Amino acid sequence: MNINAITTKIVSTLGNKESLIPVMVKDGVDSASLTYKSFKEGGIIEGKDRAIDEFGTQAIWIGGIPFYKKLIDLTLYKYAKINPEVDPRILNNKEYASWALKNAKGIMQNDKIQSVQSAIKKCIKNNGSTAKKLYGAKVISATALTLITYFLMTKAKQKNTENNIRKELNSVNSHNIPSFKGNGKKLAEAIMFNPVHNMKIIDAGITSERLMCSRNKTEFFEHAIKEGGFLFFIYGFGNLIEKGINNFSNKFFKKPIDLKIDVLMDDKLKDSIIKGSLKEECAKLNFAELTQTKKLDFLINNPDNILVQSAKKAGIIKTTKDKAGKSFIDTSKYIDLKKLEELKYDLLNLDKNFKLSGENVNSYLNKVKALKVLSVLANIGISCLFLGYLIPKSIYKYREYKTGTKKFHVEENMKNNIK
Numbered sequence: 001m002n003i004n005a006i007t008t009k010i011v012s013t014l015g016n017k018e019s020l021i022p023v024m025v026k027d028g029v030d031s032a033s034l035t036y037k038s039f040k041e042g043g044i045i046e047g048k049d050r051a052i053d054e055f056g057t058q059a060i061w062i063g064g065i066p067f068y069k070k071l072i073d074l075t076l077y078k079y080a081k082i083n084p085e086v087d088p089r090i091l092n093n094k095e096y097a098s099w100a101l102k103n104a105k106g107i108m109q110n111d112k113i114q115s116v117q118s119a120i121k122k123c124i125k126n127n128g129s130t131a132k133k134l135y136g137a138k139v140i141s142a143t144a145l146t147l148i149t150y151f152l153m154t155k156a157k158q159k160n161t162e163n164n165i166r167k168e169l170n171s172v173n174s175h176n177i178p179s180f181k182g183n184g185k186k187l188a189e190a191i192m193f194n195p196v197h198n199m200k201i202i203d204a205g206i207t208s209e210r211l212m213c214s215r216n217k218t219e220f221f222e223h224a225i226k227e228g229g230f231l232f233f234i235y236g237f238g239n240l241i242e243k244g245i246n247n248f249s250n251k252f253f254k255k256p257i258d259l260k261i262d263v264l265m266d267d268k269l270k271d272s273i274i275k276g277s278l279k280e281e282c283a284k285l286n287f288a289e290l291t292q293t294k295k296l297d298f299l300i301n302n303p304d305n306i307l308v309q310s311a312k313k314a315g316i317i318k319t320t321k322d323k324a325g326k327s328f329i330d331t332s333k334y335i336d337l338k339k340l341e342e343l344k345y346d347l348l349n350l351d352k353n354f355k356l357s358g359e360n361v362n363s364y365l366n367k368v369k370a371l372k373v374l375s376v377l378a379n380i381g382i383s384c385l386f387l388g389y390l391i392p393k394s395i396y397k398y399r400e401y402k403t404g405t406k407k408f409h410v411e412e413n414m415k416n417n418i419k
Contacts, residue, residue: 091128
């Protein structure tokens with residue numbers, strides 16, 4: 001894998017709004033910095049308390065939903081004989097479902113024996129009601145079980161901290177040595193088919209549980225600062241940074257960077273710009289006049305069209321293969337025509353600005369790619385600065401203001417109760 005491919009992969013992953021990786025990077029910085037700050041300011045007991053809370057929560061937050069979903073795939077889905085990889089959104093519209101079944105080719109990626117056509121056919125039975133109910137039950141159950149797991153971990157962590165304080169008191173009976181400490185983490189909401197939005201439900205539950213389980217008033221407000229800041233910088237601020245940089249690049253440099261890096265790095269895009277065919281090829285798919293089926297048929301019948309190829313690079317269109325290795329559009333995966341239309345607009349905008357620039361193609365695209373990379377890295381870097389430095393600092397400044405010390409106030413409260 002060459003340097004361009006590696007760069008593309010990294011930037012594509014970090015810049016993908018529907019990927020959990022950029023969220024995990026920001027969360028990792030947040031957890032590590034706050035744990036370090038807890039050991040430094042609050043002492044060993046708070047450091048241990050924070051480490052369990054931050055990294056235990058991170059493990060449940062990241063792995064809980066996928067684990068429970070997989071468990072349901074291996075039990076309920078297997079019992080119902082329905083392939084869990086068929087996107088239930090294709091069943092919501094009879095016209096779309098009919099098109100997906102008619103054009104189904106290749107083998108399901110999670111099952112090297114079952115064909116895409118067979119998998120869709122089983123899901124469509126009874127108007128798709130069984131498949132849709134199963135998916136709804138899976139999302140709700142996986143989310144609820146993850147929240148329950150987090151709640152149990154929180155209770156176990158608090159009990160562990162109390163036991164550590166008891167041991168410390170027992171070991172220093174003849175010395176009156178006080179200690180102090182604290183705790184904190186996440187927030188949000190949810191939408192079924194986006195893993196990042198699905199995580200927002202878990203964040204909302206984690207935040208609610210943390211606030212409700214706070215061991216005193218000061219810890220409650222520390223959690224509020226932590227969780228509120230996390231929600232804003234993970235789910236809100238990143239989008240604001242991206243939009244701001246994109247608008248700045250478009251307005252002042254005349255270099256639109258809304259397209260994904262995977263699309264920008266594709267030589268086929270460069271070739272279509274050189275040939276001057278990009279606008280003409282995009283115009284062949286008329287979103288205003290064609291029916292849903294005709295739009296989808298266009299994707300099947302025009303595999304060499306630059307819009308279709310770019311949609312595959314952007315992940316809007318998924319592909320699968322048959323046993324001979326021939327590639328087809330995977331009709332078991334939902335194709336979002338709204339995103340496809342947005343992609344068309346971004347491609348035309350790039351082409352228009354290139355023609356106005358007077359630059360050669362290589363020079364122009366290299367500058368666009370460089371700005372795209374800087375945009376993604378700036379987004380991650382600025383968010384990590386806030387999450388890894390400013391929020392932890394704010395929490396301990398608040399603690400110092402309220403209690404007169406940065407030490408672990410929860411520990412002192414527990415010691416007084418134990419005594």
